[in-house]
Amino acid sequence: MPTNNRATRRIAIIGSGFSGLCLGIQLKRLGIDSFTIFEKADRIGGTWRENTYPGAACDVPSFSYCFSFEQKTDWSRKWAPQPEILEYMEGCAKKYDLFPHIRFGTEIAGATWDEAAAVWRIRTAKGEEILAEVLVAGVGQLNRPNMPKLRGAESFKGASFHSARWRHEVELTGKTVGVVGNAASAIQFIPQIAPKAGKVYIFQRSANWMVPRNDLAYTDEQKRRFARNPVRTRLYRWLIYFQHEINWPVFRRVSFLSRRMAQAAETYMRTTVTDPKLHEALIPDYPIGGKRILISDDYYATLNRDNVEVVTSGIDHLDENVVATKDGRSIPVDVLIYATGFESTAFLAPMAIRGRGGHLLQDEWAGGAKAYLGISVAGFPNLFLMYGPNTNLGHNSIIFMIECQANYILNCLKELDESGASAIDLRREVMDEFDANQQKELQQRVWASTGKSWYKNDAGRITNNWSGSTIRYWWKTLRADPKRYQLEMRRESADSAQHSSPADADQANRAA
Secondary structure, eight states: OOTTSSSOEEEEEOSHHHHHHHHHHHHTTTOOOEEEEOOOSSSSSSHHHHHHOOOOBBBSSSSSSSTSSOOOOOOSSSBHHHHHHHHHHHHHHHTTOOOGGGEETTOOEEEEEEEETTEEEEEETTEEEEEESSEEEOOSSSSSSSOOTTTTTGGSSSSEEGGGGGGTTTTTTTTTEEEOOOSSTTHHHHHHHHTTSEEEEEOOOOOOOOOOOOOOOHHHHHHHHHHHHHHHHHHHHHHHHHHTTTTTTGGHHHHHHHHHHHHHHHHHHHHHHHHHHOOOOOOOOSTSSOOOOOOOOEEEEEESSSTEEEOOEEEEEEEESSSEESOEEEEEEEEEOOOOBBBSTTTTOOOOOGGGOOBHHHHHHTTTOOOTTBBBBBTTTEEEESOOTBBBOOOOHHHHHHOOOOHHHHHHHHHHHHHTEEEEOOOOHHHHHHHHHHHHHHHTTTGSSSSOTTTTTTTTOBBOOOOOOHHHHHHHHHSOGGGEEEEOOOOOOOTSSBBOOOOHHHHHHHHH
C-alpha cells in the first residue's frame, strides 16, 4: 500500500489545545488513525491548561466556545470559567479516543522538509527524530508569556510571576500587590485578589475599552431544556454567533456602530467608577476595537475600593521591594504580578521549521508572519497551520475559525489522496497576492490607526487579525482549490523507514 494513502500517511500535530484536538477528532471521524499529537506538557489544554489565575474565564459565551459537533449543554454560566473549559476539552479527548495518539512530555524543537523522501524530519527537544508526511502546527498565538524588560527586575526580592504562570502557593492575603498591566487577564484576577490583599497597585500603561459582561448562571431547568432539545440548543448557539457577528462593522475605521459602542462603553465606565479624577485615565486614546475590547462586570467596581489604586505614570525601574515610577514615586510592593500578555506575533517560535532548500520559516517571516488563509506557506510542502497568522478575531469565537481550518486541511489531504501525489505546496504567487490583498484590507481596519498592540509586530504590520467577517472566512475555507497548489509525485527514499514515526509514537504511548 502506498505510504501516501490516507489510512497510513503519518500526520504529526503539534499542540493539544483546541486546534490539535479539533483536527485529531476529525481525523478519527474519518477513520484515520495514523496521527500523533505532540504535547510538551503532561496534560492537554493549551492556554486553558496554563492560565489558572483566579477568575480565569472565556470572553466568548460558553455555548459558542465549544465544538459545533460536540455541543456542551450543561455549562454552569453564560461565560465559562477556565476549569470547566479544560474539563470539556479532556472530555472530548476521552470520548473520541485521542489519548492513545498523544505523546506527552514531547517538545518539538524543529522540523526539516526532506524533499527526496517527501517527509518532514521532526526533531524533539531531546534529540529524537520522527518522520511524518504531514506536519500541522496547532500551537496558536497565545502560548508564550511576554515578560517586559524592566530595569532592575533581577534585583526585585519579592515574589513575582506572570499571570499565565500563576504561583498559587504565594499568599496574597494582607500583602501589597503590584499588577503590571490592565488588560484581559488583569481585569479578571484583580477583582478576585483585591478583597484579600492589603493593597493593590495597578500599573496601567494605557486604558482599554470595556463593556459589561452581563454574566449569569444557568439554572438546572435551563440545562435540562438544552439537553432535551438539540434544535433549541443549536438555535441558541446560532443566535449567539449572529449577535457577535453583527459587531464586525465596529472594526472598520469609522462607523456608526463603533461610535455608539464607544459612547456606551464610556457611559458604563463613568457611571460605575465613582472617582471623577480617574475617569480621564480610563478613556482610551484610540478608537474602540483598535485593541481587544474587554468585558467585565466587576473590574470598574473594584477600582472604587479604598485598597486599589491605578498608577498611570509608568514604571521607571524596580528595586529590591519597590516599584519606582517615572514621576518619582517609590511604591513598596510584596508581590509583583505581570499581566503583560503573550508574544503573540512570534508564530511557531522557538521551533526552527525548514522548508524547501533548508529555507527557515523565521526568515520567510522576517517582515512579519504570513500564510494563505493563515494555513499554508509557499515553499513549505505538507505543512499546515491552525490559528495561524491573520486568523485571530476581535468579535467572535475562535473555535469557529479552528473548525474552518480543520475542514480546509482535510480537503488538502483528500486532494493528496485523489491525485496520488506525495506533496502539496502553495504556489508562491497565490500567497503573495493573498497577503497583499489582506494587508491592503487591514489598513482600512481600526487596528491600523492604533499604536502598539498584540495584533501587530514591532514594525507595525498587523500579523494576527483576520481582515473580514467569519462568514467570509468560512466561505474561503469551504473547499481547497487545487489550482492554488503544486502537487508533486513521490520519490522513494531508502532510509524512509529507518526512523521513528508518529505511528511508532502511538505504540510507545500505549505501552507506557
